[in-house]
Amino acid sequence: MIPLSLAEIADITGGQLHDIPDPSATVTGPVVFDSRQVAAGSLFAAFVGEHVDGHDYARAAVSAGALAVLAARPVGVPAVVVDDVVAALGALAGAVVARTGVDVVALTGSAGKTSTKDLIAQVLQHHAPTVWTPGNLNNEIGLPITTLRATEETRHLVLEMGARGIGHIRYLTGLTPPRIGLVLNVGTAHIGEFGGREAIAEAKGELVEALPGEADGGVAVLNADDLLVRAMSARTKARTVLFGEAEDADVRATDVRMTPQGQPSFTLHTPTGCSDVTLRLYGEHHVSNALAAAAVAHVLGMSVDEIATALSAAGTLSRWRMEVTERADGVTVVNDAYNANPESMRAALRALAAMGGAAQANGGRTWAVLGPMAELGDDSLAEHDAVGRLVVRLNVSKLVAVGGREASWLQLGAYNEGSWGEESVLVSDAQAAVDLLRSELRPGDVVLVKASRSAGLERVAQALLEGEVAGR
Secondary structure, eight states: OOOOOOOHHHHHHOEEEEEEOOOOOOOOOOOEGGGGGOOOTTTOOOBBOOOGGGGGHHHHHHHOSSSSSEEEEEEESEEEESSSSHHHHHHHHHHHHHOOEOOOOOOOOOOOOHHHHHHHHHHHTEEETTEOOTTTTSTTTHHHHHTTTTTTTOOOEEEEOOOOSSHHHHHHHHHHHOSEEEEOOOOOOOHHHHHHHHHHHHHHHHHHHHHOOOGGGGGGEETTTOHHHGGGGGGGEEEEEEESSSSSSSEEEEEEEEEEESSSEEEEEEEEEEEEEEEESSSSTHHHHHHHHHHHHHHHOOHHHHHHHHHHHHHOTTTTSSSSEEETOOOOOEESSSSSHHHHHHHHHHHHHHHHHHHHTOOOEEEEEEOOOSSGGGGHHHHHHHHHHHHHHTSSSEEEEEESSHHHHEEEHHHSSSSSSSTEESSSSHHHHHHHHHHHHOOOOOEEEEGGGGGGGHHHHHHHSSSSTTTO
C-alpha cells in the first residue's frame, strides 16, 4: 500500500479519529481483515460477518502490530471510525488508483476467471511490476483489499470481478475504474440466481460499459467465439480487441494440439506476428484463457515472442484448480475441487480424458470423482444428467458421484448413457469416496476431483495425497 497517514485515511473515508494520539502516523503495511495476517504498520479492517464480528479482534490486531483499525464503532484502540467499513475500503481503493496512476485491467466471465487472471498476472510481470487478485477475492471486499496492495512502483493492477446479480460489476468498476476490460464468456454459473444467460450477459457487460472511450485509451477485450460476449462491442465506446479461434479474431490460435500429458500446444497469432506456445496447464480449455491473457498483453505493448515465452512458463497460482500431483505409487490426482459449473465440469472432464489417454494405453484408468454443481435453479437436473452422460461419452473409466440428490442425477446420467451400469457408482460422502478409491486405485490411474465449493470435495483429493480425510 502507498503510505497514508491516519488523518489522510479519515479524510478519504469521511471517518473520525478515535484513540489516536498522532494523526500523522502512517500506515506502511498491508490492509487486512484477518487479525492473524496483521503485520507491523498495517490497517485492520473490522467487518461484521455472518458468524464473526471483526470489531471483537481489534485489540488483538493492534497488539500484533496494526497501526489502527478501520471500524464502524469505537473499539478502545486507535481507530478510524466510519459509517460503513465496506464503503470506506472502496473509497481508499479509489484513492490509491488515482494517486498511483496504475493501469487497471479488469476481467469477468462465467468460467475461467481465476485461471485467466493468474495467466495475465504472470505474463504482465515480465513487462512491469504487477499486482493481482489473490485467489478469487473478487467482490466488494476482496477487490479493494487487492487494490490497496499497489505501491508507487506498480504499473499494472489486474482485478478479477465477480457478479451474483445485476449492478455488482457496475459497483466494482466504480471503485477502481478500469482502462482495459476483459470478458471471457457467458455460461450458466449462478444461472439459478440470474434467471438466464441473457441476464448473465447483461451483468457481465457492465464491465465494458464502464470503460473509457477509445480516444482515452479504453480497450474492451472480448471472446470472439462466444456470441453473447462478441455482441458486447455494441455496449462500449472503447476500442474492441477480439480473441479466440475465430478467423477474424485479432489474437487467435491455430494448430491446437495436446501433449501426451494433456497440456495444450498451439501457434499464437497477434497483429504483430506469431509464435509457438506450450502451456504447463492441463486441458484444452486453457487455450481460450491463454488467448485472453495474450490479448491483454498485446494491448499493453508486449511482443508476440515475449507473450509466448511468458505463457509457456506460467503455472497455476491459485489452489485446487487443476492441481496435478503424481503420487509415489504412480497414481495421479487432479484436484479441481475449488468450484464447478457445467462449463468448467465439461472442460475438466475433457482434460481428464486427454490426460488419461496415455494412462489407459498402459493399463491405467481414469476416475471422475464429482459432486454437486450449485445454483443452477431449474436447470439443475438436466445439467447434472448431461455431465454424467459426458463422463461415459469421453470413455472415462468410472464416475464416482458423491453426495445426495444432485449426485444421484450425475450417476443416473452415466448409468443411462452406459451399458451395464459399471461406469458409475454413487457414494454418500467424501469419506465413502476415499474408502472406495483406496481399495481400488492402482499405479497409472488418473483421478479427477471436482464439485462446487460447498461440497468440500477437496478433502477427497487431500486424503488421497495425505492418507486421510480432513476432519476424520
